[in-house]
Amino acid sequence: MSITRIWVYLAEQPLLWLALTVGVFWLAKQFYFAVRQFPLLNPVLVSVAAIVALLAATGTPYDEYFQGAQFVNFLLGPATVALAVPLASQIDTLKRALLPLSIALAVGSLTGILSTLAIGWALGIDGQMLLSLLPRSITTPIAMGVSDQIGGSPQLTAVFVILTGILGAAFGLPLLGALRLRDPIAGGFALGVASHGIGTARAFEYNQQAGAFSGLAMGLNGTLTAILVPLIVWLFGLY
């Protein structure tokens, strides 16, 4: 059996792309630690780039890749439910810091939406493109719903959401470190507000407490932004 025929056989199986997704990520993570966590070589960024290159080189359509990768993607659901566990362990801190957390959430949520609106508008982005940008700080399913509701394009929004997440995961902690804002509660919470689940994933790699507050921030900001974006769009007469 020639290599080509083995490839043709394997490419039809979900197993190939499932194994590659997990394997490539594992390699990217080893590599990341080898380069002392150099931000630009964030494992999510490197894995995504490597797999995109592999799909392009082999002419594999995304749907075929997803046949295998869906098993990894599916775990996002149970993992989201599991966020309750670290959160429950932080209940004492959570109770004591309820007011600061609420204020930071409101400030962060508004900053995310309004800075996107102001900078995008100043740079000449308008219409559906600008609307699609507004919910980019929050988790993909909620962001796509909001985008659809305000007349944006959910597909474009998904692109902006993922880019925002990877950006936050790669550069968030070094930036907060440079500004001496890297304490687990404030830093973790900010990562969740600014860059949703992908930021939260990075926060969990930093430490459990940062992850817990990041997950909390992601959930709360998803809800608050879903309420604020349509209001702001209406106030500015964008829709």
Add this chain to the structure above:
Amino acid sequence: MIGSIAALLVLQLIGTIVIRLTGIPLPGPVVGMLLLFVYLLWRGATPKPFERTAQGLLQNLALLFVPAGVGIIAHLHAVADQWIALSVTIVASATITLVVTAATLHWLLKWRRPDGEWE
């Protein structure tokens, strides 16, 4: 471990059903998370095997975003026309949001720390 995985899946399922029935605009797993959170607070302590399963999943959360990431980057050409303005907007706004949120919370927590009211 199987018990923990079953519990997570069932909670996600309940969350999805609640969303279907009520039309709340949240993803099913988020409702599942809220239910689990309330249950864990009521119970007082998280069972050890459950904690291990949750930690295992969350330690590797980044991996779970790779398939969606691949799908998105493969569609980058849709934003090619305005890519400079869009990149600048996303980078600048994400940076501002992250720093403003962290600084606000950092400052508020520090402000009240001396009398021990806020951690």
